[in-house]
Amino acid sequence: MKAKINSSYIEGKIRAPPSKSLGIRLIFLSLLTKVNLYASQELSDDLLVAKNAVNTLKNGGNYVYLGGSATTLRMLIPIALALGKKIKIDGDETLRRRPLNAIIKALKSAKFSSNSLPLIIEGKLEEETVIEGWESSQYISGLIYAYHIIGGGKIRIIPPISSKSYIEMTIDLFNRIGSDVKFEGNEILVNPRPLRGYEGEIPGDYALASFYALASLLTGGKIEIFGLYDPPDYFGDHNIVEIFSNMGAKSYYSSSWIVESTDEYSPIKINVNDVPDLAISIATLSSVANGCSEIQGIERLRIKESDRISTIISTLGAFGVSAKYTNDNITIKGIKKEKILKGSIICPSDHRIAMMAGVLSLIHGGEVDNAECVKKSNPLFWQDLIKLGGKISLE
Template sequence: MKAVTIKPWKLKGVVNLPPSKSISHRAIISASLSEGTSVIDNLILSKDMEATISAMRLMGSNIEIIKKGENDRIKLVIGGGYIKRGITHIDCIESGSTLRFLIPVSLLDKGQVTFHGRGKLVTRPLDSYYEIFHKTGIKYSLMDGGLPLTIDGQLESGTYELDGNISSQFVSGLMFSLPLLSGDSKIIIRGDLESKGYVDLTLDVLKGFGIRIANNGYKEFTIEGNQKYKPSNMEIEGDYSQAAFWLAAGVLGEGVESQGIREKTSQGDRAIVNIIEEMGGKLHVDGDSIKASPSSLNSIKVDVSQCPDLVPIIAVLGTFCEGVLEIGNGSRVRIKESDRLKAISTELNKLGADITETEDGLIVKGVKSLRGGEVDSWNDHRIVMALAIAATRASGEVTIRDSEAITKSYPGFWEDFKMLGGIADEWQLG
C-alpha cells in the first residue's frame, strides 16, 4: 500500500486537464458496437479505461492503443460491430460504469457471462437490473449477494421502467443496447431523474455514432429498433469532474488555470463553475480554459442530486468558507467507491474541520485553518484528490494512506500536483 505525504504549499500555475472519463467510456463502447473503424483521440489509460477496453476486446472489438508520447495521452483505433458469442468472464476491476454499461451489452447475444469486480464494486447495488431479469426471464446468480454476477439470457425490446433516484448508469446501459434490437423500446423513469447530465452525455455520444433516442422531458425515452452504430472519429474533451479539484486549488491557493475544457458541454459536473461563483470565487472563462483566482468564499446551500461526484471537493471548499455550507440531496453518494459523505467528513474532521453528516448530505462549518495529520483514502480516488487540495491549506504535513486509489481515474494527478508547486512525497507503507 502506498501513502503520500504533502507539505502545505498553495498551488499556482497551468494544468492540462485529463480527458472526461465519462465520455471516454461511452465513446469506446459506441465505437466497439459500430460496423467499421473509429478513432478515439485524447484518452488516458486509467484503471477504469483499462477495464472497459479489456471488456470490449473480449466481446470481439479490435482495439489498437497508440501512445502519443505526451502527458500519457493515447489514441484508440477501434474496429467493432460484433458481439462475440461464448465470452465467459469480464473483469470490471473497480469500474461501476464498465459493469453497469456492459451488462445490457453482453445480453445482446445468447450465452453465459460472469462479471467480476474488486473493492467496493463487489457490493455496489444492481437491483434495477435484477428487477429486469425477473420480468424478462434472464437467469442470474450472485456470490454472497454481490459479484461475481453470472447472467444467462438475451435482452428483448420492450418497455423498461427505472427509478429516477438510482444511478443513471442503468439508464445509459439500456440505451447502448436497445437500439440494436429488432423491435422498438421505451425507458420510463419513475419519479425525477437524477444525474441528468450523465444521460445527456450518453445521448450526445450515441448521436455522434448515428443512434437516435427521443428524450421526452427525462420522463420517457423512446428508442427505435433495428438501428446501426456508424463509425465515428472523436476527440475526448477535458473532464469537469477533475477540473473541480484544480478550480478549488486555484481559489484556495494562488491561482490555477485549467486548460482543455469546453464551456459548452453536457457534463453535469460543470456545475462546479456555478457553485464556486455562487460562493464568491473568482473564475474567468477564456475559450478552452478556466482561470481560478484566489478568493474569499461565502457559505451557500448546494443540491448535489445532479452532480454527486462533486461532494468531496465541495466539502473542502466549505471547510474554508465564511459561515456554514450545506450539502443536500446526496444520499446516492453513500454508494459510490466509498460512502463519500462519511469518508470526506471523517477524514477532514481528523485535520480540524467541523463537518456533520446528515441523512443525505453534510453541514460544513468554515474554519480558519486545518492542522496536519494522517488520513485515509477509503480506496476512493475522489477522496484522495479532495484531501490533497485540503492539505495545501493545512498548518502541518498531511499523510494520505492508500494514495494509489487515484489510478482509477487520474494516474497523472501527482505529477500535475507537483507541476503546480505542490510538495508531495510518495512512499510505500511497510
C-alpha cells in the same frame, strides 16, 4: 504508497484528465460504430477496464473482470444481454459491495446467478424496460446502448431519477453522431439511425479537473485547465465552473477553464442529486467558506467507492473542519484557511477522497496513505500537482 505533502503554492497551466464518464461511453460506442480514440496521457484504471470489457465482448469471451468500475459494470449488463451473451462478471471488493437490485428487477427476461458480484448473466432484452431511477443512471445509459444494438426500444423510468445529467450525456453523445434518442418526462425512446464514427482525444473531465482548480483556490494561486469539452446546455459536471464562481472564486470557461483564488469564499446551498461526483469538490471549497454550506441530495453517496457521506465528514474532520449529516444533507461549517490543520488520512480506496485530502494538505501540510488509489480515475494526479508547484513526496 504514501503521499507526504507540504504547504505549497499552486499555479500554472495543466491539461484536464481524460473524462472517465465520456471515455467509457466512447469505448462502448465502438460496439456500434468505428471509434478511434487517442489519449495524450496515461489512461485510468476505469478506462482500461472498459476497454478490456469491450474487447472481451468483441472477441466472444465469457468472463470479464471489472476492477472497481461501477460505470462499466452497470452499462455492461444490458449491453451483454442485447448481444446475446452469457457472461460471468466479477470485480474488486468495492464493486462486489455495489447493489444491482434495480437492474435485476427491471430485466425480467434475464437470468442472474446472484444479486451481487461475482455473477453470471444470460437471457434477452425486451422491447420495453421499466426501471427504478434512484439506484443508478448508468443502467439507463447501458439500456440506451442495448436498444441501439437490437434496433430500438423504450425505457420507462420510475422516479426519482438520480444522476440525470449522465443520462443526458449519453443521449447527447448518440444524437451528436446521428441517432435519434428522445427523453421526455420519464420515458426515453431509442430510434436508432446510422451512426457516424468518432475520432479524437477523450475530452477532459470537469469533476476531476476541479481538484486542480481547488488546489489553486486553497493556496492563493491561478490556474488554467485546458482540454475540456465545451459546456453543454444540460446541468452536469461542467457546472462546477459556475458553482465555484457562485462561491466567490474567479472561475469561468473560455476555451479553457480559468480559475483564480480570492480572499474570501462564500458558503453554498446546493442539491447534488444530478451531479453526485461534484459533492466532494463542493465540500472541499466549503471547508474554507465564510459560513455554513449545505449539500443536499446525497443519499446515493453511500454506495460509491466508499460511503462518501461518512468519508467526506471524517476527511474534513482530519483537517479541523466540522461537518455533520442530517436528513439527506451534509452541513459544513467553514473556517479560515489559517485554521486548517495539518491532516492525515488512510484513504478508503476512494480516488476522490484521496484527491480531497491531497488538496487540503496543500494549505498546511498533510499525508495521504493508500494514495495510489487515484489511478482509478487520474493516475497522474500527484505528478500534475507537483508540476503545478506542489511540494509532494511519494513513498
